[in-house]
Amino acid sequence: MTGLTPFSIEKSDNFQRSFKKLAKFHGSSFVEVMVEIIENLTEEQYPYNSRQEPLPSKMQLTEGWTFHKLELRFTKGASGQIRLMYLVNVTTCTIRLVWIYSHEQFAKRPGEKDLKSAIAEILDC
Template sequence: MPGSPQFSLEQTNEFARTLKKLVKSKAYDKNFNVIISEVIWGLLNNPYPSNSRDEPLPRGTRISKQWTFHKLTIKIGKGASGQVRLIYLVNEIDRIVKPLWIYNHEQFKKRPPDKELRKNIEDSFEE
């Protein structure tokens, strides 16, 4: 079917929890959910946009080598405080995008601690 995404979405509990936290923060306007939905839809058609980059997996993370780890920067406002970051996994073989965590600069300057990321990644395969 034309217009169908090339990848499927596997949402995780942690992604839903962190998204809800950002929405409740009132740091962003009512269009925030629409913007994030458009970003996710875009990842299903192109999981490697120019505003994303490969990230090293947290030390000790045990997942299949067919998964790659990425961070996407989404500009919602001005400066670092106007950026939201989305951490996600991609499986090229099975054509899956798995959003793991969404956060802003105020919550984490670079990315969440490796220990928390590793737990999140491993938990996402048990859901």
């Protein structure tokens, strides 16, 4: 530990619903791996397999927030390519989990309208 304030993780309703679907499909080993990956975000918010993600059109975040996508490979095939979308606020040391999905569910990412709605609900925009 470097002495920095650790980040807290907040799970949105949308994240919890989407996680439940994937956990049902992939099983308990998936849950264990994802819990570890999410816990690691508290110390390393921008791992090598993440990138800053563009916001849905005509959407802006309040100061301090950035939007990211973490790409993971859990198993072979499209259903094993997992994407975790999350918001980071370096001012408040907060990470808010937005959505988790497989490449099979969404080839690129969830639809603009759905994504915008999920982010707005999280940030009360």
